[in-house]
Amino acid sequence: MRPLFRPALVNGPYGDPALFVDCLFERRALLFDLGNILALPPRKILRITEVFVSHAHMDHFMGFDWLLRIGLGRPRTVSLFGPAGFVAQVEHKLAAYTWNLVEGYETDFTIIATELLGGGTARRAAFHCREAFRRGHDETLRLQGGIIHDSPLFRVHAAILDHGTPCLGYLLEEKRHVNIWKDRLDGLGLPVGPWLRELKQAILRDDPDEAPFRAWWREGERLCSQTRPLVEFKQRLAHVVAGDRIGYVTDIAFNDSNIRSLETLMQGAERLFIESRFLDEDAARAKDKRHLTARQAGWIAAHVHAGQVIPFHISPLYRGREDAVRGELASAFRASAGTP
Template identity: 50%
Template sequence: MPDCRSTTVKPVFHPALVNGPCGDPAVYVDFLFEKRAVLFDLGDIRTLPVRKILRLSDVFVSHAHMDHFFGFDWLLRLCLGRDLGIRLFGPAGFLDQVEHKLSAYTWNLVGGYSTDFSFEVSEVLTETLGRRASFRCHTAFRREGETEFPIENRRLLDELNLAVEFVILDHATPCLAFALREKRHLNVWKNRLVELGLAPGSWVRDLKHALLTGQHEDTPVRALMRDGARLREAVYRLGELAPSLVHVSEGQKVAYVTDAVYHEANAARMVALAAGADQFFIEAVFGDELNERAARKYHLTARQAGTIARRAGVKFPTPFHFSPVYQGQEEALEREFRHAFLTGGRK
């Protein structure tokens, strides 16, 4: 019988620039199949629908220059009074910066709130050490439970099937760049479900979880089988069902780099972080004709950014964080970036 199974990968991560290439830096990443999203940088996020902001589980802040941290107050304003918790990550000094933001407000009435919104805030001290504390509504957002924690493999998150990694870049201050990675992509062939007489349902999620956690091939899988107009339970062995139903492939990767001067040490860190990324968001602040200005301001030119994207072997690069001096000339920066990406920076 011919093999008609499709191996088309349906992306799990759906990233998008919040403010386009010229506005405050922020990339919102929605998760397929989950009521969850993450955000890279906290620039102006007022254009994001409230429902999207309330999906956020984690926010990764590169550094606390105003255009990257301006949205903190709006995030706080929308989440206050809700029973939510958000994890924030930033560079050294980030705990103090969040604490100062929160202490600028008067919290004398929040102890009576029925909900206890909280931030868990982590700052990266070195590639192997971090510091963490919490700030809760019911305690007037006092800094609590401060502790240091080890960082392994430069990972800020390390969950069952995703990881968020970082590097520390030079922007005349420590600046973090991030990569969100799906460890493995599990694609269930819908046509095989039909051929086997199976119906979709929560059991498919359980099947994927069993594979991700490396359960034994004899593990029972309780699937839903179509029986005429009704559904009934059918029990399979994991090793019997999974090979004919699930395609396992390399997971998706989204990388984010902004605010870094061009020198080889910085470039090497960016390349290592973004290597092989499916989608790569990288700043391209100035054109090559302003490369000296870019160096003074510790930013990348479009040519430098395109060259880094090429060295990293990314699939779909997106330049952003264009300087206001290029308002109305955005296409010129795009062309310079694309030329460098395709040629390796040759003029």
């Protein structure tokens, strides 16, 4: 399966948290946490459509200004998500600048902020550039089953965790995945091309089987096409499987309520990105700061049956000792895997 999501830590395992998730073929990307993002080229920042912030400690949220700076003057909307109090935090960030000249802008860069409250509700507000980013369009939302964001291709689940302050853990779930048997294209006399992406989208949208679908391509200057009922392309070329799942969790205390919440949230996570802030030798410090040790992170990853575990947000205390952190995480993950 060629995964739809390609995740990469913007600042490596030690730097500010920011996980850039490119959605292949979609010309869009997601970001989990918004620490310093200067290492991301602007063309990548301009692909970001949603940002899922765990909490607004500075190392997780200071990249907001750069996101705003790059997006300003462009006809784009970026949606941000965070814990209780987050909408006001976005509002205050925007209110820190002077906006007297933006009303006549041709474009209307827009930020939509959503905060997850308890009891399956959320609050949302929009900030339009042309309205000088004044808070508006306030609404309260009812969420279904912890799903904080739903789009045709994927959904994002969130859980409120404890870090001494509410902190969100996320699971990114691709709804279904369409594989194309490329070796069968020849038999139909069809080349690869952007139409395959349109075919995948039609299948994922559940377009009716009898709906005409047009495969198209160019031969030099000439535009060629072949139209058949969707079902024919589907049966001959496509293979639909369960989608990819990526978990993201950071800045949490190692306690029962967090573990219980993660058991539910992280079901089926193939790749789990999890903070490994401290080594076990500094477990008292981790407890004090409501962070995880690498050993605890490995235990959690095994406990939720993650397929693979990737550490990040490692304390700079351990620069030069990355192998020790990874080793501790891996051995806890292996030792606990398979235990009930």
